[in-house]
Amino acid sequence: MNGPVVVGVDGSDSALAAVDVAAREARMRDVRLRVVHAFTWPAMHAPGASPLGPPAGAIHQAVEHLLTQAVGRASAAAPEVEVSHAVIPGEELTVMEAQSRTAQLIVVGHRGTGGFLELLLGSTAVHLSAHAHCPVMVVRGRPDPAGPVVVAVDSSPQSQPALAFAFAEAALRGADLLALHAWSTWADHGEHRFGDPVDLVDLIDDVEQLQAEEERVLAEALSGHRERYPELTVETSLVRKRTRPALIEASDSAQLMVVGARERGGLSAMFPGSARHAVLHHARCSVTVVPSDL
The missing domain is CATH 3.40.50.620 (HUPs)
Incomplete structure (x- = not known):
């Protein structure tokens, strides 16, 4: 374009x-x-x-x-x-x-x-x-000009445009890319956070198996993008932490954070509890939000 x-x-x-x-x-x-x-x-x-x-x-x-x-x-x-x-x-x-x-x-x-x-x-x-x-x-914030481009990864198809943008942006800047996928045993009752979070660790038989599944999600999300940018240094981070604090913490050493917007016009990004709302107000570097249908 x-x-x-x-x-x-x-x-x-x-x-x-x-x-x-x-x-x-x-x-x-x-x-x-x-x-x-x-x-x-x-x-x-x-x-x-x-x-x-x-x-x-x-x-x-x-x-x-x-x-x-x-x-x-x-x-x-x-x-x-x-x-x-x-x-x-x-x-x-x-x-x-x-x-x-x-x-x-x-x-x-x-x-x-x-x-x-x-x-x-x-x-x-x-x-x-x-x-x-x-x-x-x-x-916003004070980006680290030597830091990576950080992209939030999840298992939804809507996150693919954000990944494509992040790979292209890192290549354009000559920066490394950090693909971050946060997971936890906490149930947040939906992205709007209407209820208090509940730790489900006692209901999960095999937390290691759950982590292995999250590793698979991260690898599959990145497949295809790596091949298009063979010269790009890509690091992955699988963090056992709730999404909002994980993203805000990662922004501390980043030059840019990239997140996806689930759907245009939706309410989720505007609710104070959503991850996008949190990083837009609290990230320590600039944040780019990419439409899901880009």
């Missing part, structure tokens, strides 16, 4: 950090960078007039300053990348979801201008990761 890398900006420090990362991602992919600002106020304006108001008005000038600052940051981070910008009237999630239809990657900051209320309700980054039509990179 030759679409651009698209970065959303809202004037926050987090968004400016995302611009730096997006510019470097565009340079690695040898594609254009598109800087987008979703403008949501005022909702009503005269037909035919700019929603930003008159060119000399305070709103117009504030948005122009925001975009000029973002484009300047992008050009400084990757001077060779062609950068365009746009102000699109609409709610941020709606605007960025529409952009994801033609982009090869959406980049956003982990915290916008919504502050604490945004964190309570579920940030744009979390919602967008569940609705986008292309991978969404949420910029």
